[in-house]
Amino acid sequence: MGSYLRPxxxxxxxxxxxxxxxxxxxxxxxxYPARVGRPPEDDLLDITAIPALAGIAETEEGWRIGAxxxxxxxxxxxxxxxFDGLKAAAxxxxxxxxxxxxxxxxxxxxxxxAADGIPNLLALGATVHxxxxxxxxxxxxxxxVHGNRRTARRADEIVTAIHIPGPKRAARxxxxxxxxxxxxxxxxxxxxxVAEFDEDGTIASARIAVGSxxxxxxxxxxxxxxxxxxxxxxxxxxEAHLAPLSPIDDVRASAAYRRDAALTLLRRAVEALR
Amino acid sequence: MPxxxxxxxxxxxxxxxxxxxxxVELLRExxxxxxxxxxxxxxxxxxxxxxxxxxSIKSCTLLARQAEGAEVVTIEGxxxxxxTLHPMQEAFREYHALQCGFCTPGMVMSAxxxxxxxxxGLSEQExxxxxxxxxxxxxxxxxxxxxxxxxxQVMHGKVKELPRAAAE
Numbered sequence: 001m002g003s004y005l006r007p008x009x010x011x012x013x014x015x016x017x018x019x020x021x022x023x024x025x026x027x028x029x030x031x032y033p034a035r036v037g038r039p040p041e042d043d044l045l046d047i048t049a050i051p052a053l054a055g056i057a058e059t060e061e062g063w064r065i066g067a068x069x070x071x072x073x074x075x076x077x078x079x080x081x082x083f084d085g086l087k088a089a090a091x092x093x094x095x096x097x098x099x100x101x102x103x104x105x106x107x108x109x110x111x112x113x114a115a116d117g118i119p120n121l122l123a124l125g126a127t128v129h130x131x132x133x134x135x136x137x138x139x140x141x142x143x144x145v146h147g148n149r150r151t152a153r154r155a156d157e158i159v160t161a162i163h164i165p166g167p168k169r170a171a172r173x174x175x176x177x178x179x180x181x182x183x184x185x186x187x188x189x190x191x192x193x194v195a196e197f198d199e200d201g202t203i204a205s206a207r208i209a210v211g212s213x214x215x216x217x218x219x220x221x222x223x224x225x226x227x228x229x230x231x232x233x234x235x236x237x238x239e240a241h242l243a244p245l246s247p248i249d250d251v252r253a254s255a256a257y258r259r260d261a262a263l264t265l266l267r268r269a270v271e272a273l274r
Numbered sequence: 275m276p277x278x279x280x281x282x283x284x285x286x287x288x289x290x291x292x293x294x295x296x297x298v299e300l301l302r303e304x305x306x307x308x309x310x311x312x313x314x315x316x317x318x319x320x321x322x323x324x325x326x327x328x329x330s331i332k333s334c335t336l337l338a339r340q341a342e343g344a345e346v347v348t349i350e351g352x353x354x355x356x357x358t359l360h361p362m363q364e365a366f367r368e369y370h371a372l373q374c375g376f377c378t379p380g381m382v383m384s385a386x387x388x389x390x391x392x393x394x395g396l397s398e399q400e401x402x403x404x405x406x407x408x409x410x411x412x413x414x415x416x417x418x419x420x421x422x423x424x425x426x427q428v429m430h431g432k433v434k435e436l437p438r439a440a441a442e
Binding site for chain 1: 276293294296315316317318320323329330331332334335336337339340342384387388404405406407408
């Protein structure tokens with residue numbers, strides 16, 4: 001039987017992790033269901049009582065989403081259109097009760113290939129802030145998520161926040177998700193897109209990420225390059241842009257179906273950026 | 275064993291729990307508040323929904339110790355001391371929004387949170403979407419939606435008395 005700690009300060013939490021590796025727990029929405037019927041053996045560190053990890057704040061560089069921020073808090077926060085995609089994801093992560101408990105950072109650390117948050121964080125150019133008793137570090141999301149359930153987080157580290165840089169120009173974002181049903185199911189394909197626009201309505205820069213089509217969500221640099229300098233036009237999306245994807249066959253969909261659906265969702269996402 | 279202290283249905287409660295005890299186990303087995311049900315154990319069905327600090331959550335997905343200091347409301351905490359039902363409970367009765375009743379406590383708790391968070395009023399479609407986290411396997415959704423629509427009118431003070439269901 002493992003032990004449970006619920007520290008009320010970050011130094012206390014970091015000291016505990018420095019002493020013993022523990023499962024870091026916030027909403028727990030994916031933790032418990034994976035362990036039904038098994039005796040609990042993990043040592044747990046519950047981070048939901050640490051004020052320094054709470055809430056969303058505007059910073060000089062952009063925004064900070066504290067590690068204990070729930071999906072509901074994202075939906076309710078007064079955020080600019082840059083966050084429309086993340087908000088759309090927040091509204092579709094399970095039902096309302098899951099959104100009330102589950103956190104954005106937990107979704108990231110859990111690192112499921114089908115995590116709804118990760119494509120959005122990639123498209124937002126987010127960075128992951130980690131703390132440990134021996135020091136802090138910052139990693140881009142693409143360097144933090146290594147693969148299926150694998151991240152760069154060391155056992156003695158806690159993700160304290162996700163930082164999102166402010167756009168230089170007018171920005172819009174979109175998130176599209178395909179599942180067998182809209183809610184409560186694991187996504188078959190997800191597309192997140194963030195674009196910054198010049199005053200004449202052309203795309204100055206775009207970041208496009210696809211989830212559920214590789215072990216970790218990835219950006220599509222060739223598509224991003226093809227969109228730059230153009231007005232949003234679905235015809236700009238080509239099959240060759242899907243090269244970074246490596247979808248698998250599983251119970252939810254075949255690889256071929258995923259590839260086809262990704263292409264369709266990408267075209268819809270570009271259309272939605274208009 | 276560690277001790278957890280919280281407020282349940284307005285009363286302070288303190289109980290010894292194991293670290294691994296889930297909130298729903300504390301409610302059902304220690305406090306004997308068996309109105310909160312466990313359907314799936316995996317956060318899908320919503321039969322275990324209770325309110326924690328004003329938000330609906332699935333109590334099979336929260337450790338009892340995570341609710342330290344929290345205000346918890348269960349289905350047993352809705353009716354007034356004299357037995358007067360909460361408008362949502364009254365509406366579920368009036369509109370026959372249940373068949374076997376297993377999902378009902380969770381449905382009622384989710385519905386109250388949904389209505390409270392949407393003071394502008396909910397359309398039928400929004401009510402249906404708001405119930406995504408609650409499963410009814412008797413196909414009772416249709417009357418559940420009608421009940422929530424009626425209850426929201428009372429809860430938002432639009433009508434004094436619950437609109438009666440049409441005679442079948």
